[in-house]
Amino acid sequence: MKTIYAALLAGSISVCAISTVKAQAPQTETPAYKLYRATTTKINDLVHTKLDVRFDYKKRYMYGKEWVTLKPHMYPTDSLRLDAKGMDLKTIAIVKNGKTTPLTFTYDSLTVAIKLDKTYTNTESYTIYIDYTAKPNELHVKGSAAINDAKGLYFINPDGTEKDKPIQIWTQGETEGSSCWFPTIDKPNQKTTEEIIMTVPKQYVTLSNGRLALSKVNKDGTRTDTWKQELPHSPYLFMMAVGDFKIYKDKWRNKEVSYYLEPKYAPYAKDIFGFTPEVMEFYSKTLGVDYPWYKYSQIVVRDYVSGAMENTSATLHGVYVQGTKRELDDRYYDGGRSTIVHELFHQWFGDYVTAESWSNLTVNESFADFSESIWAEYKYGKDAGDAHSFDAMQSYLNQPDAKKKDLVRFHYNDKEDVFDLVTYQKGGRILYMLRNYLGNAAFYKGLNIYLKTNAFKNGEAQQLRLAMEEASGRDLNWFFNQWYYGAGHPVLNISYKWDSATKKQTVYLQQTQDGNVFTLPIAIDIYAGGKKERHTIWMRDKADTLTFDVASKPDLVNVDGDKILLTKKTDSKTLDEFAFQYFNAPLFLDRYEAIEFAKTRQSDKAAQKIIIAALTDKFYQLRIKAINAAALTSYDDVRNAGVPIIARLAQTDDNNLVRAAAINALGKLKASGNMNLFKQALASQSYAIQGAALNAIGMLNPADAIALAKQYEKESNGALAQAILSLYATSGTDAEWPYVLKAISEGDPQTQFGLLRKFADFTGRVKSPDDAQAGIKFIGDFGLKYKQYGVAPQIATLLTNVKDARTKLGDTASAAAADKAAEALK
Template sequence: MTDFKKISTLLLSCALTAAFTPSRAQEAPKPDDPALKIYRAVPTKVNDLVHTKLDVRFDYKKRYLYGKEWVTLKPHFYPTDSLRLDAKGMDLKNISVVKNGKNIPLKFTYEDSLSVAIKLDKVYRNNESYTIYIDYTAKPNELKQKGSAAINDAKGLYFINPDGTEKDKPTQIWTQGETESASAWFLTIDKPSQKTTDEISMTVPAKYVTLSNGRLALQKTNTDGTRTDTWKMELPHSPYLFMMAVGDFKIYKDKWRNKEVNYYLEPKYAPYAKEIFGFTPEVIEFYSKTLGVDYPWNKYSQIVVRDYVSGAMENTTATLHGEYVQATHRELIDAYYNNGRSTIVHELFHQWFGDYVTAESWSNLTVNESFANFSETIWAEHKYGKDVADEHNHDDMLTYLRSADGKTKNLVRFYYADKEDVFDAVTYQKGGRILNMLRNYLGDAAFFKGLNIYLKTNAFKNGEAQQLRLAFEEASGLDLNWYFNQWYYGAGHPALNISYKWDDATKTQTVYLQQTQDGQTFKLPMAIDIYAGGKKERHKVWMNDKADTLTFHVASKPDLVNVDGDKILLAKKTDNKTIDEFSYQYFNAPLYMDRYEAIEAAAANQKEKPNQKIIIAALKDKYYGLRIKAIKALNLTNDDVRNAALPVLTSLAKTDDNTLARAAAIIALGKLKMAGNLTLFKESLNSQSYAVQGAALTGIGLLDPAQALPLAKGFEKDNKGALTTAIFGLYAANGGNDQWPYVYDTFTNATLQNKFNSVRALAEMTGRVEKPEYAQQGIAQLKEFGVKYKMYGADQFVTQQMLDIKAKRTQMNDTASANAADDVIKAMAVAK
């Protein structure tokens, strides 16, 4: 599953808490919640799944699945005469045991429409299997199940535009099994500790394409305009990894070695399939070689669907992506690693960590999701270089440090209020960072040998963190209990204060390390690099106590003492270097984070020459991400900074080979509102990059809105991403009745993230647009937004906006709109 990670980075919580009420966003369970006192044991195995055979067809009008199922099981160890299957919100018509080709009905009790207790026809022992036949109807739209921060719905089976009434939206069916929603569309033991082979036959309108796990074994054309596709999965996997998808998809056929690699896209995106997914075989090869375990399944398909409830899902052999990875050539010009590509590699790594070896319980989700998060960094390093990898790794750490979860939640978590709560920044971002630290500590050879041992030992079975520890210990010969105890079975992270003292008389450099966090003391192995006399000397040290004093004899005063020289620790660091030391670090230390830290330090006080030197130099950094950071950090109100930066910004705006850096430079120039840049902005409108065009249009709008409005009109038929945002912002700030339809339609059809980003601008225009009917359209949209995202505090935000809208509409003598705004204010109050 795409990490909690990509939906903040996927997930909205950052945008929401910035715009709305942080206290309401992602409310954590209270410490006295009784559910937090329940030990979440691995479910007891009474029966084991062996094989699951499904024959299903769909009722698009009713949103039903009509299913026939044959599930083969055997007792795990002890004899049993009973079976319990998970079955959420179904009509159960027949449950029988299959004997000599005949169905013998069994007695069963359907409990709370969640699970069914079945009395078997006899006592079975673990050397004999039995097959149960079930005739059932699944009704997903009538099922009410709680989702999570990472997976916002849990009804298992989704009908998208089934009646074809939504314009420009395809008709699709798809499934989402994680965590335990597979049992909303077929009966099973819906636990990750179960594994089964499967066969799924889908009867669908003949015009549609299907996808499921494994291989397409048979296609049969029926006389009623339907077709039955049979998919067979001949290696065992967990029920939550079962999938189906049905719809009008174009298939681009690729391959890795002799195996199928296919990409399923909506027809209008089919021409870009290779651009979107074409690097997949290269990633499969890299992961296979790195892990020493070849891709273990018969095929790998990726499919993009509408209205997906998360970022992506690693169904075995058939990953399902949300539509945000779908893009045209022009959109892909501005694509960067975090924008879709990291999700693609994240889900692919799950085919080993999560599918081939599966967490035995949600408490141990780290052995699935932390590894998928980790994989994003190693691929970035391999493909794009260490700067990209280090940026990605650091961004993940910041996401974790900013979350409310870090101080109290263990990585391996046996106590939680709901299994969905485990999908968080601890499991994803912290877990990925922990693995990167362990890789640094052990070295690549031992680390990846450990992964190889873990995968081979537990192939097609289940794993947990202790098995991972044993694999790393076998590979390295080192005891790692200390590491797993503090990082996997303990909560929090160090807050590390670093200070320095040089004694010229004794030629002694002292480094003072202090952990200031409450709670446990962390053992921290680290590198300290001392730069002196034109040379770097590395010292490998351990911090074992809350406060440690380290001394080093150096021939001359160091130019730089670089604590955590590999920039790999998971810690909130306060590093008390001087700006001259940070300057030396920027120009001489090798890593992305060395330069990042120096830019951060320099940004604080740009009146000083050393600070200016760093910031101006960073505008030409070799990595575009740091060029952008420097551009955004510039204090252009300072004459010296502005005068030094202007020629560099102009050059970047014209010639930078990265479109995002070019756009950032144009945005910075636009904020200066210098008429001399108008020609540059107009020329930039000819770029193929939406980001560059959007920045240029914004710049023109800041200089001359009257000139910008007709230019924006010319882009209404072809705009995406940053250009759409720029048109929306320009119209919302400066437009009127003529521009309202574009603003309203854009907001109405926006992605979830874009709605959060643009709701304030919609409210501003709603308050001043001339036509009352337009104002009331805006008020209705804002109301819907406030109600739908109340859990994030959107209701409070909408109430604040409505007070302003009401006042403005009253001044305009628009009583109807003012009353409509007042009604929303009252409705929001009642909603609380």
């Protein structure tokens, strides 16, 4: 699963980039937290699950019949307990020789305890028949920041009353939501084959796991589809989807690959998902295990409760992955494509081999996070892979509470808590680091051993360790003990001393974190006399002093030459050394570090040289970083050298986001001579470039920008729509208020977060009290909705500002409404 949340930057109403995991909540030692979360004991094993289901759209019910086959795991038993949340259980019976015999059972609304007709041994299987009704909308279950609802089965616009929203049904099983729509042993350490028979209105298509074995049109205007998943998988990976989807058929080798989209987006199916077969081929060859399932489908649904879900052979995505060709041209890898590859890798790590407990979720999610970086590396180059891995690491490092959590976590308040930055981003970086330590051949051989040894079964971190040890011949207890079964990360200080008399270079390493000392294999590259010499050392103590004989003073000593360590680092290189690093060290992070160091020192010629050179860096993200860092208004030399390059980038760079960043930088100069450039950029097919151009024109002439924005309102999307919204909120009049209110109300969380302050200012100055109170209601509702992320104080401050502005206008009713909304957030 790839989860989504919007988080606020401390101290301001601003949006972080959409992230892969939920916000980090401090772990308090409640009684639940102190419990050891043991792997669920297996008393009975699922063998086969057959479902026959129909849907009542009006009542939001599902009528189900189930035949579930089980057998005792080890010890004889005369009883069975199934998870079954919020259902009406009408009949439970044993099936023998085609006949059903009712069984006695007790039900507490969450689980059902069934008395079997006899004691069964583990050489015997038995089949239970259950006639039931699932009532998901009447079920009160707790969601989380990662998965914001847990009722398992979702009816979307079932009455057709919401304009422009399709009628859909879909399911979400992780973590234990499948038992909201069929009775099962809803634990990840269970595996079962599956058959689902769905009867639906004949105009709709269906999707489920495995293959469509039969489709039959009925006389009553319905159709019955039978889906069969003939290889075992865990109950949380069961899925169904029903709705008006257009299916685009693709192929990988001899297997069906298909994309299910709303009709509006069907023409762009190949643009959205068309690289999927290439990823399947890459992963199959890299892992030495071919894609294991009958087919691979991807479907996009409305109102999804998380980011995406790796249901076996049938991944379900939220709408953020889809877009028109114009929208997709601005998104690049992190605009949905990384989610697509993440979920696909789960078909091996998560579905083929499944974490045996939520405590060991790392063997699912850390691998999926890691897969994003290796695909970026393969498809777009090493800079792209390293940048993606570095961004993931920074997300983890920037969450202070995350350092307190083990990767393999046997203590937590709720199973949902493990879907966090530690399991995803930290875990992915750890695998990136392990690959570097072992080398590609040994690392991927280890993954191959792990997958083949545990195929269609369950795995945990110790099995991963054993597989890696078998492949590499190296003991890895030290690695797994500190990275998997321990918390935190090293905080590393690095300093240097050159002794010209003795020709010795000294490197001082110090770990300053609280708690355990980390064992770190470190590559140190010494650049001197036109050559690079690598030294590999092991840091095993809190502090190390390393001395190297060097013929002449090094131009650079580059600690962590592979830029692979998971660490928070303070490096005391000089500006000249960072300049040498930018122009001579090979990696993305070498250049990133130099730009980061130089951006606050642009009065110095060496820093200027770095920034100006980075404007044309080979990797687009570093070009953007340099554009944003260039102090064009502070230093004449930077402006004189930088502006011509940035102007060229604004017009000719092959990356839309670089062009947009360049236009934004030129806009901040407020130079009227750039107006023609900005207006020409409005003709671009890129929404990002158009949006940047409109912003830049607005900085020069707001009235002119508003007039231009009117021409683009109907065809706007993406960054252009946000630019229009921002412009109207900043400089608009009451005439633009309806557009702004509608757009922000219908916007995604990222748009809402990013524009909330400007929207509050507009709410404060709009003339109509009714309009002001509509704005106040939106701000207040927004604050309540995201209160769990700690935004309430900032939202309350915005409402107080609105109250003051309305008071100055003599609008006491709106001022009172703002005051009341602010009080509700306390």
